[in-house]
Amino acid sequence: MKKSLSSFIKIPSTLWNKKWLGVVLVLGLSSCEQLLKEEPKFIVAENFFNTAAEVEAATNAIYSPLRSTNYAVYETSLECQADYAYGRGSWAPLHEHQGLNDANISRVAGLWNAFYLSIRNANLVIQNAPKGKAISPADINKYVGEAKFLRAFNYFQLVRNWAGVPLRTEENMTQIDLRRSSVEEVYTLIQADLKEAETNLPDKPANVGRPSKWAAKTLLADVYLTLGKYTEARDKADEVIKSGKFSLVPIASKADFQTKVYGPELVSTTEEIFYLKYTRQVDQGNYMLWITNHPSTNLFNFGGAYVVYGQTTEPLYKGWNDADIRKSLWEKVNIGLGANTVISSKFADQKAISQTGAGNDDPVYAYADVLLIYAEAATRVNNAPTAQALEALNQVRRRGYGKTPTAVSSVDFVLADYNASTFVDAVIQERAYEFLYLGKRWLDLKRIGKVKEAIKAAKNVNVADKHLLWPVPTSELNFNKAMDPVKDQNPGY
């Protein structure tokens, strides 16, 4: 470029040469294609994925679509559908259970996009890492394992809320038109990915927040439980328990929950298995606090939208023992909807730096989950509660009541009181107490086939069939020509 510019500038000295214009034209033409070549100061995909550091940066990008505000919105959307909770304002149709309206359809469409964006980034790693020029086979396995864990994680969310979905893998990631796969096909991929992840992921990852092989086993246990593969679920959960690497954090008060279990300043805890990590940085914090908090609570220094709340008149709240410290995390707050309103104080950060700048991690899979998966799966396999299953359940319960998790206590369930069915019910109930506000209840109710029963009991509402699945976004149906906009839409939409 410089060369040709200077040739332009020389023109005055060659003016008397009548051919000057021709000279300029020739100079211009010969160098113009070079002038028009773009030389950006950023990386293009074609030159990437060569070193371990590059592949790691690409792997990190799989987390971004989940971690942004999306996962908090996802959990809240699920929570508004739970039997014990209500959605406020535009989220209200979720608890009315008659199918999603426009506002919620577009909201869950955003979640679909986020899961698939995360899947695309995983596929890029799975496809490109093995071709890297300066990366060791061990590193390739590690990052591909991480990508497959996250791809399975995303598909697990998709399949449970939308049923069968287009199955995008590294093989077909650029194919615009792709048919909707069956639920079985999706689960087949999830299991295959997780088995590979379980093998290739490290025992202790380099950073807290990346999945370990134990995270893969936990997720696999949850998948098996969902599929009714109770033996496999029990065994995977048992492997995690037996590893001895995890334990519940003992607590003595509500404040302990808010600081030692869900606290904003924790880097990690002994019960962390797979969390989405947040920190007090601009747009790198947990959005859940803003979504759930009410400005009057003083739990969060940036107000809040209080979109999900409970009522003290609901069966779950009424039946909840006051001695359970976890109950106190439902706080009575007058948000203008009457004196019986309760909202969660599980997450608190008074030193957040913005609406999206709270430090609390999102405990997607904690040790309590492993214990309760084990308790349920073992009971179902045995067709009766086992001592080990009882111990698993009791550990969670004891901690909830402020007791030492591993020591026998006055609040323990007693084996003799339960058969398989009532014990599973108790486990499911314990999951509700333990995972309040984490978006697990609705999926649990769907999994055990008790959605309609539970909602009817709590709210006296008949759940419409269409409410059981979220609609496939029109942004998919309109532009994916391998899907039929009518036949491939979920029922009722």
Next chain:
Amino acid sequence: MQKNGRTKAFLLKAMRMTVTQLAMLILFCGLASARDTKAQEVLNTTISLKIEAVEIKRVFSTIEKQAGVKFVYSPNAIRADQKVSLATTNKLSEVLKELLQPLQISYEVVGSRILLRKKMPEKAALSDEISTPVPNATVPSDQVVKGTVVDNEKGEPLPGVSVLLKGTQRGATTNPNGEFSLSVPNGDAVLVFSFVGYEPQELVVGNRTQINIKLKVDTKALEEVVVVGYGVVKKSDLTGSVAQVKSKELNSFPTANVLQALSGRAAGVQVTQNTGAPGGGVSVRIRGTNSIQGSNEPLYVVDGFPTTGSNPTILNNVDIESIEILKDASATAIYGSRGANGVVLITTKRGKSGKTKVDFETSFTSQTLIRKLDLMNANEYATFYNKQAANDNLAPYFTQAQLDGFGQGFDWQNLVFQKAPMKTTSLNISGGNDKTQFSVSGSFFGQDGIIKGSDYKRYSLRTNLTHKVSDKFSVNLSTTLSRLKTDRRDSEGGSRGNSMISAAISAPPTLMPYNDDGSYRVLAIAYPFVATDLINPLNFINEQTNRIKANRVLANAALIYNPIPEITVRISGGIENADDRTDNYTTRNYINSLGRASVSTTQQTSLLNENTISYNKTFGQGHNISAVAGVTYQDFVTTTLSASGTGFLSDIIETGGLGSAITPGIPESGYSKSVLLSYLGRVNYNLKDKYLITASIRRDGSSRYSEGNKWGYFPSGAVAWRVSSEEFMKTIPFVSDLKLRASWGLTGSQAISPYATLNQLSSFRTVFDDALFTTFSPGTRLPGNLKWETTEQKDIGVDVGILNNRVLLTADYYIKNTRDLLNTVVLPSSLGFTSTIQNIGEVQNKGFEFGIDSRLFTGAFKWDVNANISFNRNKVVKLYGGGDILTGNVNVVVINDVTSILREGQPIGQFWGYVEDGYTEKGAIKFKDLDGNGTITQTDKTYIGDPNPNFIYGFNSTMSYKNFDLSLFIQGVQGNDLFNVSSIVNTMDYGFGLNMPREVLYNHWTPSTPNAKYPIISRNTTTRVSNRFIEDGSYLRLRTIQLAYNLPLEKWGIKWVRSAQVYGSGQNLLTFTNYSWWDPEVNSRGGSNSTIQGIDHNSYPTAKSVTAGLRVSF
């Protein structure tokens, strides 16, 4: 008007005429006396001379400056280098007598021209003066031709006309009676008659011995030139559609952005102020909207430099000599890939040789909110919310005692809006001599906003310099340095009072802004029912700063070489540089804030090199060719840097120490570069001033497009027929000018940003442990192979001049088809990439434009009127897969939906929504079930409005009498719809304590008023994007009215001041509209790329203002 006899004669004649003719006569009755009056006026001008042995041509130019006249003479007849001495102050007539008599020169005043002739010695019937190249006596006489030369218009004999035997040195000049005599070899001889100020004529002698000839006044000499791309042309030679706006119009009222001054001035140009904020952006659409993806703003070329950015903010209005707007493809194709949206050429003021001239202008303006919204007072507010509580089965919010005590309450509009000053000052010094001309100016524009804390200031220094190095070389430099500084309070949009504008109208009038202890009241917790979003506007006004400082440089230098007079070679180099720095700070006192600071800088540099060669020659019998060819290179480099921090121990730091932030933000930087390489050529051919042909081509190569698609060709062609030059038109003296034009051409649009075709990876961050980690991933837009958008435009037009061009009419019809339209193609979202861009889609714009320019009266009372009107229709012809594009998302809590649709066969940006159908028996809004399926779903949406106007117009009137000038300018838009997003929340979102227009209280549904304007006041009221929010955006506005008084300096005997004018003016004093909100001139989403027009979403409102000013020239 003075000459009653003449007027009477006219009226007598008129009685015998038809009604139409009579009407015309009355309209132009000032005509008759015009010329004589003018001549008399000119001759009465006082001239002051004190010269000692100065060349007479210099004396002429001095007089030209003082009296505003032009001397016209033949250098053959009058020796311009003879020296004279004179010291006098007298009327021009006396001065001329004193000056010219001794030199044997006579004069005649024609308009403002003074024609000079050599006085003939009484005896010499035939001339053998020095002016005759070769005395006829020495020529062998074969055949003697005699004759008379007279003026075409008046029939008066013309003395001093040169009569030359073509191809020889033989010739003669006419005597005082216009007679000549010349011997010619034979009948084939051709005589060439020429005289300055007249068109030359040629004639074959044949066997005639007596030739009487009429010379036609060269009207072109009077006409202005028009700047076109890479050159200038005489207005009469234009083949394309070009509009011109002069400095006087641009300067008639102060504006922060020169584009605001263009509004209503030219047909086919729609100028919309996006917001009333000081220095706020302006959208300009020339002949409609072409592009869906790319910019729809025209290209702005300042003194030949194609600038970047959508608004040329570097200049103050006073710096501008003229603005030309190139509209049709014949005019814009020379700008190739950037010409599709039209081209706006801005020419700054240049110096002229002669006495140094000093111009000083200053003005002071006071601005106020154009009108206040009629909102509820405290008592009404409390009453209103008690009604809501009652309708929602809640206990009343306010007791009767409270209601009684509230009264008017607090007026939040008065808190936010203020009376604000605007000041302009400029000083321009210009002048020069034959070799060097200069113009230097410094100017200041300072506007305080009508929202407290907002302002816009521009300091500008400009130099234009032209120097003649030698006969063949000259150089030319123009530079402008500007400093922009603006404090913005542009928290717009939003809902429920979470932006400043929204808060200003939503805040409860029952509450004061301060608590008793002087702290800001937190409105969101003042009442339990108040929206949590509602923020006390003092937070925005006092606790947030957004300051932009910008340094702008535009410098362009050219070397011009004329190896022979016909050829001009121009080599130029230029730099445009913009350094912007934005400082944002939110104090710790702002609600929910720990102190937030950010600084961002942008540096944009564009280098330009243009090399052109132009050729201009007249051949043989009236063939004129002018041509230009060139090679240009322009690059555009943008670098950005930004940093931020959150959490400060003290507000003193502001943006002065980001490092002290508790949580430093992540610094960001960016770089982009694009290159445009072009070859251009244009030929104009003019046959006898009757037939005009223009052809041009530009070949552009842009780095932004994919390999293989980088180059584009943009040809154009135009023909014009100057019918009035034809013989048969000579019999219709009523029509002084008639030209038919037709043009065709292709232009392009650089609708994509650099690197859009590359598979770019973007870097962000994620968290592990408690720390940040880097991520790299592609965006959600799949890069594709892209090429130019191409616009094909056809235009036919006619220019008519009537009554010696006293009335000029211009009419144009055009069709613009834009193809290969870059369109966002949506991908299945499961792909991870949600969209890609493809060259698909077509848009059409077509329309009529009319302009009229007339000098109704030219006597002592002068009245000029010009007006324009334009009609544009656009439609989307083709979209990807025939699918609709829904756009314009609006999210205001009660509605989260799209507002607009792009659909084949429909105008761009039609509003799209539900149609209301009255109320239910409970007062809720009913919507029409258009698809008849029993429920209201998206398939019940339809077209509910069109933001494209039926027509736009401007009307300008300038009158002057004695020392007074009165001008008024009216501008308007008709038939466009506005989507009043502001009103969604503030008239429909009940139950959150927001204040509302008074009519919501007095005109809502109750069982006894089932047809009220608003539904039942209940927080359960649901609303949708519906025709309720569509309003007629038509308006007619008295944009400015100005009365100026020219100080009678002569009378006062002040010699050192050339002219002085004081004036008072008012802007936006009257607006006729049915629009319910602040002002119909609003365009909240009016960015350069936007196809979403006509949205009003809590925009900074417009001001009306009054100005007092002074213009002095020394």
